[in-house]
Amino acid sequence: MPTENITLYYRAGSSDKVYQAAVAEKDGGFVVNFAYGRRGSTLQAGTKKPAPVPYEAAKRVYDKLVREKTAKGYTPGLNGTPYTQTDNEQRSTGVLPQLLNPVDEAQAEKLLADPAYWMQEKKDGKRVIIQVGEKITGINRKGLTIALPESIAQSVGEIGEHCVLDGEAIGDCYYVFDLLEINGHDLRGQSYHDRYTKLIGLIDVSIGTVEVVEAHMSTVAKRDAFIQLKQANAEGVVFKRHDAAYTAGRPASGGPQLKFKFCATGTFIVAGLNAGKRSVGLEVLDESGQPHYVGNVTIPANLEIPKKDSLVECRYLYAFKEGCLYQPVYLGERDDVELAVCSVSQLKYELDVAP
Numbered sequence: 001m002p003t004e005n006i007t008l009y010y011r012a013g014s015s016d017k018v019y020q021a022a023v024a025e026k027d028g029g030f031v032v033n034f035a036y037g038r039r040g041s042t043l044q045a046g047t048k049k050p051a052p053v054p055y056e057a058a059k060r061v062y063d064k065l066v067r068e069k070t071a072k073g074y075t076p077g078l079n080g081t082p083y084t085q086t087d088n089e090q091r092s093t094g095v096l097p098q099l100l101n102p103v104d105e106a107q108a109e110k111l112l113a114d115p116a117y118w119m120q121e122k123k124d125g126k127r128v129i130i131q132v133g134e135k136i137t138g139i140n141r142k143g144l145t146i147a148l149p150e151s152i153a154q155s156v157g158e159i160g161e162h163c164v165l166d167g168e169a170i171g172d173c174y175y176v177f178d179l180l181e182i183n184g185h186d187l188r189g190q191s192y193h194d195r196y197t198k199l200i201g202l203i204d205v206s207i208g209t210v211e212v213v214e215a216h217m218s219t220v221a222k223r224d225a226f227i228q229l230k231q232a233n234a235e236g237v238v239f240k241r242h243d244a245a246y247t248a249g250r251p252a253s254g255g256p257q258l259k260f261k262f263c264a265t266g267t268f269i270v271a272g273l274n275a276g277k278r279s280v281g282l283e284v285l286d287e288s289g290q291p292h293y294v295g296n297v298t299i300p301a302n303l304e305i306p307k308k309d310s311l312v313e314c315r316y317l318y319a320f321k322e323g324c325l326y327q328p329v330y331l332g333e334r335d336d337v338e339l340a341v342c343s344v345s346q347l348k349y350e351l352d353v354a355p
Contacts, residue, residue: 004062008074009039011147018043018305019069023055023062030058034065052321072302096143097127097166099250100238100259108260111239112222118192118215118242119222120177122259125170126336127181133162138169140336155208164201168214175300176203177213177238182247188246192256209221217242229262235315236261264348265315267334267341268294272308280306282314282325284344292344295329306333311342319347 005022020035020043031054035043048061103111113115130148131137136157138148148263149171156165164181167174179199180188187195196215203212216225226237237260244256271293279298283291297307297314306312313331320326323344 004092006076008066008069008076009072010072017074019074021062021065022060023218026052029053030055031150032058032061032065037049052283056060059176062309072233093131093137093139093143093145095129095131095139095164097129098139098246098249098257099141100257101251101253101255103239103258103260105260107258108226108237109237111258111260112226113219115219116241116243117239118196118217119225120213120237120238120240121225121229121234122236122261123168123170123175123213124331125168125175128167128169128174130156130165130167130174131163132156142336142338144336146336149209151209155210158207159210161202161203165199173209173211175211175213177215180244190239190245191243192246193242194274215240226311234262235265235340236263260315263315264318265313265331266346266348267311267313267331267337269339269342270306270308270310270312278305280312282328284323284347285339286344292323294347295328297330299330303330303332311335311337313337319349321349323347 005020006047008019008021010017010019016039018037018039022033024033031050031052032048033045036050037043051287088339111137112119127141128146128148129139129141136148136153138146138152139220140146145174146332149169149172152169152174155174162181162183163179165174165176166178166180167176169175176199179195180186180191182198182202187198203210207213214225216222229237239258239260241256245258266284268282268284271283271291273280274296277298277303279296281296282294284294286292297312311334313334314325314328315331316325316328318326
């Protein structure tokens, strides 16, 4: 019979996981059993100490497992308390973000000099629209409701006005760059200049874990920020026409909002786990829709190893002509994009990537 046991839970976006650990008697000694997997599914089980040991030794192993999992965000609460949930999670809201087309370095140089375009840092997080009202609702780039970190939900709740914000979530912080509605008034048809001015009036730089992304307006300010962000290894920048309205979706080409990345990133299909290693194979779809292998990526020790056929985001310096990635870095799973984005056409080759 188990003498010590615990069940821990973790929820983040579409992830809903459970982890169980127990100290159990066996053959006159004690072992540490564990099980893990998606909540509601058959859990994968194992034994940390297959050979029985004294209780004190087993308890130390058990305590270490619990510490490791709670450090990653698992909690004893059934809802995984770091995240607030919605009864209608994954419900379609019809609220969609404005998506950006990329530009190359030559185009970015022209936009730096163009007074019609403002510039902001492109944060390396997940795109999230937040509706703030009687309830706090998170919405992903597909227009589906999602769970929000509790710290973000609490911070936006302190704004004091009903509004719809557009931004990027990174961990328990939310970086806002646009204001779409305020107190029932739709601002999407107004210029970005007016929307940003109202955003600054609503959130004076920051509230708790919510921060407004600074907009650089003059050519000098844009160039200075561009250099600083590049030296700081930021993901990139976004250029926005200050007189443009907000239009959901992605234009077929160009558009009033454009992005430039200092390094390449892409979404890939997990081909499978490499036996005995913390790495997975990556694939993209070629022009005929068939999988094309592009190399392996190591999974950091603090992140879960993604399952086969899941979609993941990676940063890399460039792709070789045959398609393999050079120096890929794993960023995490993507549950807010469709399989179609995992196309070979997204690959950036050496000459396409800014130095």
